[in-house]
Amino acid sequence: MNKDEIMEVLSTIKYPGYSKSITDFKVVKEVKVNDKTIEILLNLGTASDEKKKIIYDEIRQKLAKGGFEVKISTVQEKGTTVEQKHFVSNAKKRIAVLSAKGGVGKSTFAVSLAIALNRRGNKVGLFDADIHGPDVPRMLGLQQPARADKEKNMIIPNEKNGIYSMSLGYVVDPETPVIWKGAMVSKAIVELLQFTAWPEMDYFIVDLPPGTGDAALSINQNMDLDAAIIVTTPNSLAIMDAARATAYYNQLGTRVIGFVENSGYFVCDECGKKSYPFGNADPVAIETQLKVPCLGVLPFEPKIEEASDNGNLFSALDTEFFKIMDSIAEKIEKD
Ligand SMILES: Nc1ncnc2c1ncn2[C@@H]1O[C@H](COP(=O)(O)OP(=O)(O)OP(=O)(O)O)[C@@H](O)[C@H]1O
Ligand SMILES: [Mg+2]
Secondary structure, three states: HHHHHHHHHHHOOOOOOOOOOOOOOOEEEEEEEEEEEEEEEEEOOOOOOOHHHHHHHHHHHHHHHHOEEEEEEHHHHOOOOOOOOOOOOOEEEEEOOOOOOOOOOOHHHOOOOOOHHHHHHEEEEEEEEEOOOOOOHHHHHOOOOOOOOOOOEEOOOOOOEEEEEHHHOOOOOOOOOOOHHHHHHHHHHHHHOOOOOOEEEEEEEEOOOOOOOHHHHHHHHOOOOOEEEEEEOOHHHHHHHHHHHHHHHHHHOOOOOEEEEEOEEEEOOOOOOOOOOOOOOHOOOOHHHHOOOOOOOEEOHHHHHHHHOOHHHHHHHHHHHHHHHHHHHHHHOOO
């Protein structure tokens, strides 16, 4: 068997729980073969032991037939990465939050996810990759500039309630308009990632600007992302765009673990009636279109809008929104 034939066999192995194969998800990082042995290096990101076993078993079953000894290892076990640049390697898992459209609630979701994971006992970092409109400082209620560690030539991330964050909003004057072109966006992102003194973290959440532009590409190229989550509203145009964004991320080799339907419904405070002001697409139909699972449907709650816009999300934990955020955080822990 040669390398191409092995890759062909590997392309028939589905990533557990998904219709795409392990090669579609660019899980296979290296294949070496000689007369007796086949060595395979995988990047399994956040995969659980159970999923890892399913993948290992199927690879062995399909490749051992030719009398080869099959040796499988992962980038995670080796503690190395085959990517050239791998910033923030001191986080156990790096997750990007993205959307195709603007204003669907990515930043609200990213900040809330950081809070929900943190409340479940995880140490969390949050990176605002939106260079044109950094919203993380306002949403966290953190307006003070980041301090510098002059000796080490590093920027110290701002910390609030155990969440460590970095945003361009902490290092440039928010009143000064700056025109950022493509290459400058990438450079600003790389420098902010590189020169921040991140602590050891369980999760590192990246809030991306909308779309598949320079920031999304730069994050993909400079960090070993373990997963991406798509945020969408439940109307058909947003979903079509979300499907494109999912395909783009898969193409880049980042596994999209699922989508979140934000503002999926609204419950009237007075009469308790449920309505669907932002569209009423069925999550199951969206799953079919995006080919990734729904991680949760979040309600539109005026209390969340107020809290998110005024840096008060920490005081909105008693909402239905945060109850669902907790279940999403739990799913992410189990992924
Ligand atoms: N579930 C929700 N309930 C109430 N308000 C919400 C909810 N989700 C988001 N919002 C509000 O909607 C607005 C847009 O949200 P947000 O800024 O998070 O979107 P975004 O996708 O990050 O936008 P951009 O594309 O500009 O980065 C904000 O005012 C936010 O407070
Ligand atoms: Mg945003």
